[in-house]
Amino acid sequence: xxxxxxxxxxxxxxxxxxxxxxxxxxxxxxxxxxxxxxxxxxxxxxxxxxxxxxxxxxxxxxxxxxxxxxxxxxxxxxxxxxxxxxxxxxxxxxxxxxxxxxxxxxxxxxxxxxxxxxxxxxxxxxxxxxxxxxxxxxxxxxxxxxxxxxxxxxxxxxxxxxxxxxxxxxxxxxxxxxxxxxxxxxxxxxxxxxxxxxxxxxxxxxxxxxxxxxxxxxxxxxxxxxxxxxxxxxxxxxxxxxxxxxxxxxxxxxxxxxxxxxxxxxxxxxxxxxxxxxxxxxxxxxxxxxxxxxxxxxxxxxxxxxxxxxxxxxxxxxxxxxxxxxxxxxxxxxxxxxxxxxxxxxxxxxxxxxxxxxxxxxxxxxxxxxxxxxxxxxxxxxxxxxxxxxxxxxxxxxxxxxxxxxxxxxxxxxxxxxxxxxxxxxxxxxxxxxxxxxxxxxxxxxxxxx
Numbered sequence: 001x002x003x004x005x006x007x008x009x010x011x012x013x014x015x016x017x018x019x020x021x022x023x024x025x026x027x028x029x030x031x032x033x034x035x036x037x038x039x040x041x042x043x044x045x046x047x048x049x050x051x052x053x054x055x056x057x058x059x060x061x062x063x064x065x066x067x068x069x070x071x072x073x074x075x076x077x078x079x080x081x082x083x084x085x086x087x088x089x090x091x092x093x094x095x096x097x098x099x100x101x102x103x104x105x106x107x108x109x110x111x112x113x114x115x116x117x118x119x120x121x122x123x124x125x126x127x128x129x130x131x132x133x134x135x136x137x138x139x140x141x142x143x144x145x146x147x148x149x150x151x152x153x154x155x156x157x158x159x160x161x162x163x164x165x166x167x168x169x170x171x172x173x174x175x176x177x178x179x180x181x182x183x184x185x186x187x188x189x190x191x192x193x194x195x196x197x198x199x200x201x202x203x204x205x206x207x208x209x210x211x212x213x214x215x216x217x218x219x220x221x222x223x224x225x226x227x228x229x230x231x232x233x234x235x236x237x238x239x240x241x242x243x244x245x246x247x248x249x250x251x252x253x254x255x256x257x258x259x260x261x262x263x264x265x266x267x268x269x270x271x272x273x274x275x276x277x278x279x280x281x282x283x284x285x286x287x288x289x290x291x292x293x294x295x296x297x298x299x300x301x302x303x304x305x306x307x308x309x310x311x312x313x314x315x316x317x318x319x320x321x322x323x324x325x326x327x328x329x330x331x332x333x334x335x336x337x338x339x340x341x342x343x344x345x346x347x348x349x350x351x352x353x354x355x356x357x358x359x360x361x362x363x364x365x366x367x368x369x370x371x372x373x374x375x376x377x378x379x380x381x382x383x384x385x386x387x388x389x390x391x392x393x394x395x396x397x398x399x400x401x402x403x404x405x406x407x408x409x410x411x412x413x414x415x416x417x418x419x420x421x422x423x424x425x426x427x428x429x430x431x432x433x434x435x436x437x438x439x440x441x442x443x444x445x446x447x448x449x450x
Contacts, residue, residue: 114181117181117182121181229371231372234344237333238332238361242297245306249360333378401426
């Protein structure tokens with residue numbers, strides 16, 4: 001049985017559609033005038049064409065509809081204004097319309113999430129005494145962590161500090177296993193959300209990215225540019241980056257993405273641990289003298305994540321505001337390429353000002369503009385349009401390390417399996433080089449003297 005609309009029902013239907021059409025059209029025009037990216041108006045026009053023949057049905061009297069129900073609802077006051085004179089909804093700027101995530105904290109202390117974090121934290125380390133003791137009372141330990149997070153009694157443990165000298169002297173801060181479980185839970189719940197905010201050409205501490213992906217990006221770029229040897233590159237490096245990150249700025253960036261007070265409380269506990277005395281005095285390399293309010297622990301999972309979050313602000317500035325097309329970053333090493341040397345110097349000044357004023361950092365002497373023909377020293381390799389070589393300092397360090405391993409093997413302090421594993425890992429580094437001279441010299445050195 002066919003269903004027939006009464007005139008009054010049809011009038012109400014048409015009135016509703018025209019109200020929608022009017023608002024959508026005015027919103028579209030407002031976005032155009034405001035310089036925002038306008039939404040597509042094609043679908044609106046299609047729907048309007050469907051009902052245009054029924055327009056005589058729509059009769060207005062001072063902005064009020066002519067239907068009985070509309071007249072009944074008409075009241076004096078602001079509601080009696082015509083729609084043409086009613087104020088539009090104000091659309092927020094693009095920056096403030098950024099997607100924000102809330103109510104994340106319960107996911108972090110969820111027991112299943114903590115269990116997954118435990119499995120991630122123990123990978124390749126499950127036979128260490130600390131982890132074995134934790135595993136022996138696994139359920140109890142995870143419930144204790146869960147309760148501390150629920151009731152906000154969690155306090156991060158003190159760092160165990162030690163130095164590494166390769167490739168350069170660095171202060172490493174290691175945490176007890178229970179704290180690494182907490183950090184893994186934070187990381188696995190936030191990383192996927194943060195991934196959507198990063199640019200594609202940021203290569204450090206991200207799934208599917210890394211040194212070799214960054215090297216491949218540069219190699220492909222140089223190969224795709226005609227006469228790339230005539231181009232110039234800007235290499236920008238942050239001075240003592242991990243030790244100079246400002247805690248207040250970092251937490252404000254997190255707050256911009258995650259308006260979750262409980263989550264911000266936990267991140268604040270970790271970022272400002274050790275009373276915030278994690279940074280170095282500006283211009284100093286004295287690890288004994290610390291300063292408060294700056295610095296992140298090297299070797300800390302949340303620190304790695306925060307390092308990307310912090311300099312993502314620079315990435316967005318470079319790509320959106322400066323419009324740099326050939327831009328990439330590996331942690332605090334920024335690379336820009338252009339055929340215009342003057343343009344690169346302008347970008348350098350703009351990014352240095354942004355780093356100093358917005359991020360409270362400063363660049364070091366490595367920041368410079370050089371011809372591509374001299375080779376681009378980045379991510380441990382030196383790259384030309386025609387070849388890739390291992391950085392000289394890296395090659396010397398590799399040979400020195402292999403000589404040491406060879407001597408230890410001859411003395412019997414390590415097994416052949418240990419030696420071969422290390423040797424194969426170094427060969428994996430060299431396989432990305434197009435110059436075979438280093439590979440041949442290393443193989444000859446090892447094979448000839450064992």
